[in-house]
């Protein structure tokens with residue numbers, strides 16, 4: 001249980017209720033990101049769809065999750081760098097420390113997604129080393145620096161790009177749950193990693209639902225970070 005934040009887990013479970021989920025989602029459904037994050041976001045989704053297909057699958061999710069954890073690590077690193085310079089400004093330090101806390105929780109959460117999903121994928125699909133391992137790894141390397149500098153020069157754009165990426169992840173998991181509901185409910189879960197993380201879903205349907213909920217939380221929290229920037233002027 002050491003890696004999960006109790007408040008986030010309560011929020012996650014509450015989103016199992018479709019009415020609560022709809023309310024939570026509606027909050028930022030109409031958010032309009034700027035042109036640069038929109039271009040980058042489209043490019044990211046287009047690349048993913050071209051290489052892994054439009055249809056959600058275990059191995060596509062594996063690749064998505066390798067990429068998804070990267071910006072959080074970038075933000076955490078960038079805020080660490082900024083704290084080397086701005087530790088004397090207490091207000092700024094607190095803001096950076098809070099962002100870093102969110103980024104670390106989110107990156108631990110994405111790590112859980114990738115570890116558990118890749119174990120499930122092993123049973124379901126045959127992976128191709130280049131397509132499913134090398135490409136996401138190389139991409140993650142470049143994405144780390146892209147997300148790092150984007151955050152340094154324009155945090156709003158960095159959060160907006162993440163909003164788009166997380167929206168895509170949420171949609172893909174929602175579609176996967178809809179299309180495979182019966183089948184997923186029959187598949188049991190046993191994962192030492194997930195147990196250590198602190199979750200105990202009864203079946204794959206419950207597991208993927210909790211992942212879907214994580215993604216909408218990440219999406220909304222990205223915009224909440226922009227609002228915090230606005231409040232600081």
Ligand SMILES: [Fe+2]
Pocket residue numbers: 065068109110113169214215
């Ligand atoms: Fe994820």
Ligand SMILES: [Fe+2]
Pocket residue numbers: 068110166169214215218
């Ligand atoms: Fe996410």
